[in-house]
Amino acid sequence: MTFDFSLIFSSIPKLLSGLGLTLELLILSSFIGLVLAVFTLLMRISGRWFLMAPAVAYIYIFRGTPILVQIFVIYYGLPQFEFIRTGVLWPILREPFWCCVIALSLNAGAYVSEILRGGVLGVDKGVLEAASALGISKSQRFIYITSPIAIRLSLPAYCNDTISMTKATALASTVTLLEMTGVARTIVAQTFSPYEIFISVAIIYMVMAWMLQKGFGLLEIRMSRYLKATAG
């Protein structure tokens, strides 16, 4: 077979027309996922079983099943129920875009809450004891001591998860959405050159991953500046 480089250059602008939708999916799901993650984390570390149990179940379900299956369950499965189709949420649940956002957010929420929990567990117990000894209350300790330290500890794993999310948005193409991968599939259907087109789309994802990695790297340096010893 021949490899047509010109096809790569001509297809990239077309593929970029799907970039907007990819970014929308990514940003919305990451944001909603992060909010979910914080609530799940608080439930998970609350020490009360009636809060911990639902959090653990939620994490278990969404970490234990493929995102693609979750998208299918939400998009194809839920409308089977009469009360969903007549319910107030139907305008949202019938849109493939929102179904994807829901699935991706729930997924991110489960993973990120565990990432944050790792950060919280990584905070030195002695430092928290020192805060208690000063009379600083439990909630104040969480806000002023645990959170800032835990966020820094979580950052590398969170970056990793965000890159995974970026790639997971490609699954939206399976439920008719024309985000980047969806656009690629349409072009392939017209040109019959899957090799060039999918390589092009892969390159765009790689550039996005590189930018995320770079951005998080800078954030990490900034948040770790207190660890840099300059005097012995």
Next chain:
Amino acid sequence: MSKQEPDMNTNKSEQEPIVILEHVCKNFGGFKALTDVNLTVHEGKKIVVCGPSGSGKSTMIRCINRLEEHDSGRIVVAGKELTHELKDIDAVRCEVGMVFQSFNLFPHLKVLDNLTLALKLVRKMPKLEARETAMRYLERVHIPDQVDKYPSQLSGGQQQRVAIARALCMNPKIMLFDEPTSALDPEMISEVLDVMVGLAQDGMTMICVTHEMGFARSIADYIVFMDQGEIVEINPPMEFFENPKSERTKLFLKQILTH
């Protein structure tokens, strides 16, 4: 100790002891960390607690500000009994400063913010006043020039002095020291001990777990010797070093003073 300390004959009506431990017991699982510990500390006294490792020294002083909960017995600090009442615990913690072996400074905050955090959150002190208070105590521990550094940029001795200043900022009535020099390089021990001696001379009530016997000899009013979760002996330093009563004390002194 009360029997050795006839302070009732001072003409000023002597106030209640500032720390009272009565029949305090504490277990970790099956391990008896503290067994029937009785200790009375009056205001202004300096107590040095020593003993072999695992003897319950740290556990005892950690019970005084309830970093550990005692299982039975009574602990009264500055007139408040420590129970499950959170309000009383917070009130006691405001009166009791603590210095840890591993400094435990807030790593993400600059020295100034390490000192002012509790002033702002607990004492509700305005920013400027908190800063002034912090600077006053940093001068007292001789490191006002490190105010804008992060803990990781300081030496161990400097970090421990910041930790002492941080505790002093809250204007505590009692200071607890849990092996404050054990994690330090030898050349930094004296700078921390100097600060502690200064505090003692200013009349602070202090309870120090330490292996620095020279320090104990020079500033302690009483030395408390613990072994296997019990207080074995309480004596003034002269008596403690020259004329130890129990065999366990003699053995301990022999072990630490041979070198």
